[in-house]
Amino acid sequence: MTTSEFDATRPPEPPGRRRRFGKLARPRKRTPGGRTDGSAEMLMVPEAQFTSYYGKPVVKAPPWGHEVAAYLFLGGVAGGSGLLALGAQLTGRELLRRNARLGAIAAVSLGGVALVRDLGRPERFYNMLRTFKLTSPMSVGSWILTAYSGGAGITAVNEVDRLVGERLPLGPLRPVLRAVEGPAGWEAALFAGPLAAYTAVLLSDTANPTWNAAHKDLPFVFVSSASLAASGLAMVTTPVRETGPARALAVMGVAGDVAAMKYMEGRMDPVAAEPLHHGHPGELLKWAERLAIAGGVGAVVLGRSRVGSALSGLALLGASALTRFGVFEAGIESAKDPRYTIEPQRRRLAERQAAGVTDDSITTAR
Amino acid sequence: MVNLSLGHQFSGPTDPAADAHWPDVRERKGFFTDTSICIGCKACEVACKEWNHNPRDGDLELTAMSYDNTVSLGASTWRHVAFVEQDKERIEVARESGRRLVSLGMPSVRRPQDDAPPGPGASADATGTTDGAPTAYGNVDTTPPDTPEFRWLMASDVCKHCTHAGCLDVCPTGALMRTEFGTVVVQDDVCNGCGTCVAGCPFGVVERRSDGTAAPTTREGERKGEQPDVPKRGVAQKCTLCYDRLLDDETPACAKTCPTTSIKFGDHDDLVTDARERVAQLHAQGMTEARLYGANELDGVGGTGALFLLLDEPEVYGLPPDPRVCTADLPEMAKRAAIATGGMLAAAALAFLGGRR
16 A cells, blocks of 8 residues: 555545455355354365455346246246146045146246246247247246246136126137136146246246355255145135145145255355345244244144134245345345355365366366 | 157267258357467457347446456357466465376376476476475576466366256257257247256356346447347347358457467367377476366266366366266256156056055
8 A cells, every 4th residue: 555645635446446456365264053064174275265356247137027937926826726726636625626727727827927026128028938948947937937838828718707607708619718728737737847947947047156166056945935835725715625636735835845945055155155045034034934834734723714824824925035036135135245156166176176177167277 | 758769869979960850961160269368358248249240248347356247158148257366385386286187097197296307397296385486596497487377277167068958968958959060059949948958057158138237227228228120039049159251161250369379279180189189298398287277078068169278277267177968967967857757647547546545
């Protein structure tokens, strides 16, 4: 630092505006816990030191609003409902079938609207179906969503038509729609699972530190969350005598959701997992877990009472929504702080180099 | 996902234009940005904006953090000159990290202080002192000395035009495409602004163009507090390596305007050779802090089309230290998603079979 005789007359610098010209930030303390396989103790590499360009982000957060988080939730509800609808169709549970189908089409329609609204150029939404790209989860997902909506739409039209006493102006289409109703239920169910799971790949197949670090286990969190959400919706809408399977699926979904989330966090880089615990996303995910457990216990204990079932269902729906918003927001947060990008990357690079892999660094001496 | 023979479509060394099935593959083009001779004039930023008709970014605010008021690459800023001031301590750290890099499985590059003629930098870092070191007086060296007290790092950042481009891979509409020059370009009439590419870029380059301000300004105009006309709003935008100029055998605007030839444009293979020569030259002068960024085709993105010579760790310049194209893990993600889907189906089946009682 240069000094001059005029320094004495210079006004004090405002707090928080200290120039930090590339000085090393003190490495922050790692969060305890997390890895349970002992690998955290086995690190034979120096502690990652954290430097950044004036604290500016390295990667950019996608320009996605809460519409996308809402879609993650609604797509899950639709996917789970597709499976419940087929199960009800095959086991003759008419009310569950009707409600699951209507729930599915409502969720998928709202979700589609949310997705289009979030586009930079909504009027060009159809360009999503301009091509089919296996490397793009958004492209594959758009086709899954389209295929699912086809089957779900046909079954839903039939249900609505029956609901209003065959008063929809379907004309000669009615017998055709009735004939394809069963197969359409199968078709929707075929794409229901992928609809619930692909959004996890959509988030993970990015350079976003938190989402990418979760890439191995996020699909399990999302299908569990979808199962418990759709079951929750069925428990809200349908009398208890037909919701036995929904309650069973809800319990399995809760177990899967809580377990997969814990397992996922344990396997992630501890720094990349931090946004899942801190701040607003951390709060959301904490409550998501509480609500899920409450809903699951409620489904078992109160599931045979109409009110208890509905309350448990609401808790489950809330849990799923909070899980999706929590994971979504954690990713957005992780992109804003360069630490979440730089520290895990430095660590994995140092680990590879300590293991003798020295030829795959982007930085080279020649 | 697909277990076909994908070769190096997802990761590893490859020729991206040939992979994109161009019938007439041209020589791969790229930049070599030698930051050791960048003077931070920002002519590249200006030339880029002029040629590409890129609108103003933000509301003409000063960052008050350094001479860098551009801050980062973005939808309307395709060249960004980073500016870093470092003290003696940080220079030593950079030297040391560069020296470690040299000794790391790179046996052909010898430690400069072992046998290189003692340059000014070498004498300073060998003794750990700054000035007044006895060795400096012992040799009469007319080379202008490296400032030992502090230094300014200036580096013009740009889209890397990766061999394996995350943005391109995850684009659902096909708006992002690989050109015959091996570069990556957004077709703005196809893009619907979904924003997936923004999340897919490991370097934080591509961005969806908003009106350029945090709070939209309604007054039209060019002055502060006013909003100039913003073309191509709502779609992803990034450096095209001046695709239009390349088609006319012209040099991209930034490279053409660079007054110190810090930005070099040319055939990718030649640039890699030049970059290696340059870094060896700097090492011989004792500047062990010099290193290349993006010249290794075995790295996480298969090497970059735009290379850099850096004088410190990449993150000092805002670059990721170990970027990895997200699609490299896509087959595994697809497999995990398929297993999860199967689990969901099984759970649903079990729920109904068990619920028949």
